[in-house]
Amino acid sequence: MAGVSSGSAQYIYACTRLRVRKSLLIPREDYLRMLNMSLPEITRFIGETAYRSEIDELGTSFSGINLVEVALSWNLAKEYQSILELVPGDLKHFTASYLRRWDIQNVVTVLRGKMQKMQPGKIKEVLVPAGRLDRVVLDRLVAEESPERVAEALKGERFYPVIERELPGALETGSFAHLENELYKSYYARLIADAKEGVKGGDIFLKYIQLEIDIRNIQNLFRLRAGHVHEDVRELMIGGGSFTVDELQRLSGLESRDEFIDALKRQVKMVPLLNALEEIRGKTALHGIEVALTRVQLDQMERMSKRYAFSILPILVYLEKKKYEVANLRALARGKEAGLPGERLQGYLVM
Amino acid sequence: MVDVATTLEMVQASQAGMSAVGAGLAVGLTGVGTGLAEMGIGAAAVGATAENRDMFGLALLFTVIPETIVIFGLVVALLLLF
Incomplete structure (x- = not known):
């Protein structure tokens, strides 16, 4: 009867709740629709979704872009705190660390x-x-x-x-x-x-941390290349991932971009990341590269969360997706405020 | 000398006793099985209903599906006893 204890029921409860919440996040089609809206329309649109109470509450004190910004921050904070309250025992420990x-x-x-x-x-x-x-x-x-x-x-x-x-x-x-x-x-x-x-459940949490560190390091390497920084980058890299800091330093020292991507591909085993790196070869805009890598991270986390269905991963997937939803809405609102066209904004959204 | 009638009675009584034990086991073990099966489904059902009240009917239906196991046990027990 290993694995059957009252603990597993709590895991199932918490993970199911967060799966339901994940299914209620704003879908891709809605982002595409919002790209054609003006700022007041976007505010009204998100005021009809999960952000209603914040928009209503703050509507009297703020307006325009500030209303959207503050409402998003409040909602994110409220959501994260409520999750921290509902997750049981060991999961609470990991969620709080995250x-x-x-x-x-x-x-x-x-x-x-x-x-x-x-x-x-x-x-x-x-x-x-x-x-x-x-x-x-x-x-x-x-x-x-x-x-x-x-x-x-x-x-x-x-x-x-x-x-x-x-x-x-x-x-x-x-x-x-x-x-x-x-x-x-x-x-x-x-x-x-x-x-x-x-x-x-620590071993599963560790898998996520390593994935996050790897993706973050690769993103940073691309950023440094874009900024033409070739000096010692050991200071800027995060240890503990599947690459050592010295390996990352060696990778950052490579002159040509193709060579760098090839060297990276030789070290990576994850198939979605290999595909993404191949796609990145044709991209030059840094934000496009970052979004592609973030997408890989989210997809990979989602895949892992299906494999370990009742662990910390479904919770982390929701927390991360919520974070990007808020970031997307903020980018949309800010972009619209600055008068950027929809096609340009689309490149900055993690959908 | 052993009384034949008494021995037959004892055998019959022991057979009736054994089938009663079998019936008890059939209901008891299937009850435990149902409970274990419902634990996970029930937890998920409560979780889903907490987030979305419209799920209540469907969640309740899913939760009671493992009840069939204990009904099979009950049928076997009744067959054993009667």
Whole structure:
């Protein structure tokens, strides 16, 4: 009777709920329809979907693009927090680890805002309290006077040592890029440590983390090529994936683009990624490459979530897809605001 | 000397007892089987209904499908007893 315990029923319950939610996400046809709409039409359209309560609630305080932006952030945060509440035991542990990336995003946003002496209200508008640091904690951070005080208030958090180490340098140079890289690298290292802790289902979580790290590294390599950066990239790569950091450095040193793609293909075993890399050969626009790689990641995660039907993966698939839905809607709204034509915007959407 | 009538009675009684045990096992084990089968379906049904109330009727139907197993057990038990 192995595998039959009350635990499995909870897994089935949580995974089914998230599968239903995934089926309610905005489909491709609706994105295509929205490409031909104006901003007020898009606002009304999303006001009729899952975002209704946020659009109604914020409609009196915001308008235009700000309404869409804030409603999307609020909805994302609310959705993620509700998922954290409904997932059981071990799955909660992994989901919470995954959601810590929003803490990093929020903390870096607050630090940047404080550095540039932004109004607390303005900083608050762009925060997404979807991680462990909730609205109350973030409000307290936003109310602090200087970046140093913000860092001080974070004492005790997992990522505090990294902030303590990197913040003086960041303040001196005025750039938070290095601090941000280090925070994300420590985040991924921590995710791997969490997956290897011996909690049931950790091996499946690890598969997802490695896929995510690989795709992120490949995206970064393409970005660096587009920016003609050929120096030491070891600092910028995330360890723990199926490529070692030294291999990535060697790949980034290759001169011709075709050679680079061939070398990458020799190392990759995943068939969808091989196909995507072959397709990328003909593409030059960086956003097209990034979207193609993200698509591969989402498809591969979906495939894995069918293989491990009642594990952390169906939950992660929903969390990722929701993240991209919000990103797509934001891109659409921003693009329409800037008057970009629909065909151009389509290239930026992950559909 | 063994009384033949008494021995026959004992054999008949033991046969009746055995078929009663068989009937009990048929209902009991199929009941456990049904329970195990319904555990997963029930959890998924509650999950789906929590997200979308329109699923309730269909979810309930799926949940009770494994009841057929215990009905087979009941039929076998009744056949054994009567």
